[in-house]
Amino acid sequence: MTANATSDILKRTFQKFAMRAPLDEEDREAFFALPFEVRAIDPHRYIVREGDRPSGATLIINGLAFRHKVTVEGARQILSVHIPGDFIDLEGTLLEVADHNVQALTACQVAIVPRPAMLKLIDTHARLGRAMWIDTLIDASIYREWIVNVGRRDARSGTCHLLCEFARRLEAVGLGEVDGYELPMTQEQPADALGITPVHVNRILKDLDREGLIVRNKRFVRVPNWEALRKVGGFNEMYLHLDKFARPPIAAGASGAPLSR
């Protein structure tokens, strides 16, 4: 199962890169020749710690992880949430020291590629390197949107925006159902992502639920009307730069996919 999941995600990841820069057969071979070690990570375990000198690049096979920083006063800010198929620290390959933490949200399986192998790959395969560069540029674009989300949207709107972003990204890698998705987070995590308190997240979610914008069942979020949620969140997916990376085959057949227009 693990082996299959791993090779499936690797294929998918290569596909993603191939959509971001034109890659040839040699690129493919080099990519699949990368040495890696699959490791299981317990929930809440740190994958990267601020101050670390990263020893490898990490690709999520399954599970979720999040990136965060803690202020001197001890307040935590979540910077991004990562899903299967995300390389969570390509930047760690090139920067000397991590300026933030990455932590497993759920139990994860990750593939770790040693730094030297990664460096050699981007050195010898310019186009693959460029695809990865573009990947980090898209990450940066998502950070920019989060600055807006935290700086200029109120809690209600920001929450809806976040829910739309997760939905769209999960959909893009073939996870997430048409009518909603599993969000394995406590209310503390969206709070830390939105720069508000868990108590306030609770009230917002309750309101959204009462208004019928979302329907919660345990941690499954069902969205009866994506367009409505999208509107409240002011969500415009351009910043995800998915245009060249539409629904993968797996999601085909699912007509009326969540957020695609």
Added chain:
Amino acid sequence: MTANATSDILKRTFQKFAMRAPLDEEDREAFFALPFEVRAIDPHRYIVREGDRPSGATLIINGLAFRHKVTVEGARQILSVHIPGDFIDLEGTLLEVADHNVQALTACQVAIVPRPAMLKLIDTHARLGRAMWIDTLIDASIYREWIVNVGRRDARSGTCHLLCEFARRLEAVGLGEVDGYELPMTQEQPADALGITPVHVNRILKDLDREGLIVRNKRFVRVPNWEALRKVGGFNEMYLHLDKFARPPIAAGASGAPLSR
């Protein structure tokens, strides 16, 4: 004057890249062989507009520019401020469509390198490309810190943090005096950078001034005690990744440089 300023900034920029990845003589030649057009930009003029397909990469020769997005409700969020020596849209070279705006803050002179020339350069000179990649990774690191600034610091602390960041970055390129610097912004701009209102910025600055943390004179901000400001802002410069890019020769001799430890 312009020609000198231009070649000075180009040299400095190459130097910066050379500190981020090992570059050789051939890289240097290729970099200086880049075709570019110098253009004067009036204050407030747009350099990049959301939805644009960028036609070239833009390097600031002098003046300041800022990056921003506007929500559907019309609220503006500033995402970054750029100073001479910054390539403001390296990402524009690789992404198809701009997901945000870049606008001149003051009168600027910029050098515009056509996109094809830029693409060719990074294709043929892997190490230069890597240095530029690292540059964009550092931009991303700054975005991350801004998410924290906006999400988890109060207005007072965020303002101090912003002032420290500008100081440190200006110092790193040899602008900015030891005891403070010129900040050619109206109070609306820090407000949009911090996700607060101009009125509130006014009150914060007034308070900081009253407490002696800063001394304002027109738009020159003098800082009597950097350590104190740094502390209130919770400023830790690691995220700027300047370690390999210390004060340039020009600033030499200026003992007791502002924020370096």
Added chain:
DNA sequence: CGTTAGGTTGACTTGATTCAACAACAGTGG
């Protein structure tokens, strides 16, 4: 010397926090 953009200030409102209590639930071990 009038016009205008930006800065300053006060009074009032509001979105979000804080604190605190309690409910729901999932494990865990007897």
Added chain:
DNA sequence: CCACTGTTGTTGAATCAAGTCAACCTAACG
């Protein structure tokens, strides 16, 4: 199978940081 325990979710009341609105001041500039 149930009692115990800890985590997460829910709710109310009081408080606070920041927003809003509006007036007025100031300096730069044609």
